[in-house]
Amino acid sequence: MSDSSKPKKLPACDQCKARRVMCHSRPNGEPCPRCAEKGLICLTTPLPRGRPRKNPDPPFRTESLVEPVPVPNVKANLGGLSLAQELPGLTTEFVAHCFDVIVYAPQLAHPLVMTSDIHKKLKALSYQVNLLQPQSRVLALCIICTATRASFHPLVLGSDPNKPRPESFTDVRFFANASNAEILDCGVRRMRVFNILRAQALMAAWEAGIVVQPSNENAASCYLLDQLDQGSPAETSTAARPWATAYMSHIRILAPLWHSAGFTATSAAEWAGFLMGEALLSTRNRTALLITWQDQMLLSGPEPPTLESMLASLEKASSNPSLTLLWGIVRPFLFHIPVLARILYEDIAGDYARLSPISEAAVIKMISSLTVMHSIICIVLGRVDAALAGVADSPLTQSAVTTLDGTNVGSAARAASYAAVFSFIGLVLPLYRELEYREVTDLGLRQSNAEDLRMGDAADTRKDQRLRLLRLQVHGLAVNGGKLLAKGFRNLPSVHYTPAHWGTVFDWARFFADEADAALQTQFDSSSPLSEEDVADLHTIVRELVLTGYTSDAASTPAGLLVLERLEQHIQRAKASWGR
Structure with missing residues (x-):
């Protein structure tokens, strides 16, 4: 057989290349034997062939911080942003600065981000983002863009001495002494760079095809791209969340592989927290939950005891000031939040539920669960205050409370109590607003049918009275929730x-x-x-x-x-x- 008739050897897959081992690639998208044996996702990232262009158009300039690089005048429907803008120069110093923010930004404490090797890859490349593989480059851009939300760098906030800015991520002095107007001005100034970097991250994400290629990196990028949409003003936020949908789709494919490699109780607790946040975001936007019961069982299961059982356990151990019991209830407590959020949407506040008069049974069930939640949270907060009495944290240097690395027990305990408070207030206010809305619309729905109004006027009056009583009960829970929220905020570090x-x-x-x-x-x-x-x-x-x-x-x-x-x-x- 001549050399020309031999089948062409396929390129090595990403997994084998990363391990520097020989890859026996298979055609038609079949996994190579090594990936098939280890249960890994076998993907091959295409690399450009041939000689490099003499004058390539680099996506970023790394040699200049001040001089902007013009982006091609391309119109793209990327979240309403136009790419016909100037891209700031991303120096290696600025990129390294952005990765320093990881321990201070709650959204960057996601398990997929924290366990990725993107920081290690960038360090090996001296923080030159343009040298990364396409999908890794997307994740790096997402992290950099997220970091601009907290950054105090001159590239983000400018270097005008007449416009104050922090000197570090934990500059308590700035936030204590600067006026409200000066702090708010920082948010306005940073949005130009943020919007340009977000547009670049979106464009890179579409070009790399991260939506259709499940991997840990791509799932992390989809998660962060969705988070980048959530800090916008409420009146301009959109109910459509394509990146969150892709994120959940990737997770469902990857989760079985995580379990086969070993899925710890710590991993389940971390995922319970982020699934809770996802559920509360849907509740706030009054949209259907993207996470299912099966997702919860797979990522933060098994199914925990009821809220009533948890309350009974806490009451029995009321004389013990230790925080040991607190760590044991974090995951079970957070597991219940998406369940209640699902009931709230499907039976009370969702679009289909609004086609019919409100379900009193569903409202009573929510009130009962929220009442038990409130009792649990009050006990937890009291336990945290008692256990940490006299324990001195270091407010000038402590990291964001979501960085639960075990180095600061006080921060970890306050983070757990804050998560419990946030879960409660994330459910009670949407329920109260829905009851306010229904008190008006349900009456209008009945009045539109004159015959029903004549036949059932007395019954409807009694139902209105019952619903008004339920709304007053939820209002009382909301007032208590507001007090818990204020206390929860005061328990956070002074800068977050x-x-x-x-x-x-x-x-x-x-x-x-x-x-x-x-x-x-x-x-x-x-x-x-x-x-x-x-x-x-x-x-x-x-x-x-x-x-x-x-x-x-x-x-x-x-x-x-x-x-x-x-x-x-x-x-x-x-x-x-x-x-x-």
């Missing part, structure tokens, strides 16, 4: 970065402002109805809104500024009535 929580913080800020307005309207004198505790909670919510405004321009929108103004007016009115 949670841009994806903007929508939740904004919704609760409006609730606080509405409650203060209602209390003021019931007063018959000029004094403020707010107590010192109420004002302290308003201060906390204002600070949290401003902190989210540091990470994006969301709080600087008309809606954000209006709710800030309402809260500050109530604070000033209360202080004036106290003679301060």
Whole structure:
């Protein structure tokens, strides 16, 4: 047989290339024997052949920080962004700076990001992003873009001495001394670079085909691309989440492989937290959950005891101040949140559920579960406060609370308690708003049918009274949830970065402002109805809104500024009535 008639040897797959071993590639997309034996996903990333061009168009310039590189004038429908902009020069120093933010940004503490070797790859390439393989480059761009939400770098915030900016990721002095306007201005200034980098990450993601090629890196990139959409103002956010859909699709394919390689209890607890966050995001947007019961069992299972059983266990151990019991209930508690979020959407607040009068049985079930949750959280918070009494954290240097690396027990305990609080408030306010909505729309639905109104007027009146009573019960839970939220925020480090929580913080800020307005309207004198505790909670919510405004321009929108103004007016009115 002549050499020309021999079959051409196929290129080695990515797994074998990474291990520097011989690969016996198979045609037609079949996995090579080595990947088939180890249960790995066998993919081959095509590499360019032939001589390099004399004058290639590099995607980034690494030699200049100041001089921008023009991007080709290409129109693309990438989240409403135009790529006809100038791309900032990404120096190796800036890229390394962006990877330093990983321990401070909660969304970057995702298991897929933390276990990836993207940082190791970049270090080996001296932080030259353009030398990475296409799919690795997408993940690097996503991390860099995410980091711009917290970055204080001159490339992001500028170098104007008249515009203050932090000197480090934990610059408590800046956030304590800078005015609200100066902190909010940082969010506005950073958005130009953020939007350009986000557009580049989107373009690179489509070109690399990360949606259709399941891998740990691609799943992490899809997750981060979805997170990059969540810090935008509430009025411009979209219900469509293609990257989150791709992220969940990849996970369903990869999870069985993770189990075959060893899936620990720590992994299950971490995934329970991120599945909870995904469920609450859908609840906030009033959209169907992307995670199923099977997803929960696969990633954060097995099915835990009921909330009532967990409460009974905590009550029995009430005399023990140790945090040991706290670690044992974190995963089971978080497991229940997507279950309740699913009930809320499918039986009460979803589009199909809204076609019929509200289900009293579903509302009562939610109220019962939320009441038990509230009792569990109160016990947990008391246990954390008692266990950490006298334990000194290092507020100037401690990392973001989501970095549970075991080096700071206090931060880990406060993170667990904050997650429990966030899960409760993420369910109770959407339920309360839905009951407010239904109180009006269900009455209108009945009044549109005159015959039904005549036949069942008395029965409908009794049902309205029952639903009003249920709404008042949920309102009481929401008021308690607001107090828990303020306490949870005060338990966080004085500097933290949670841009994806903007929508939740904004919704609760409006609730606080509405409650203060209602209390003021019931007063018959000029004094403020707010107590010192109420004002302290308003201060906390204002600070949290401003902190989210540091990470994006969301709080600087008309809606954000209006709710800030309402809260500050109530604070000033209360202080004036106290003679301060």
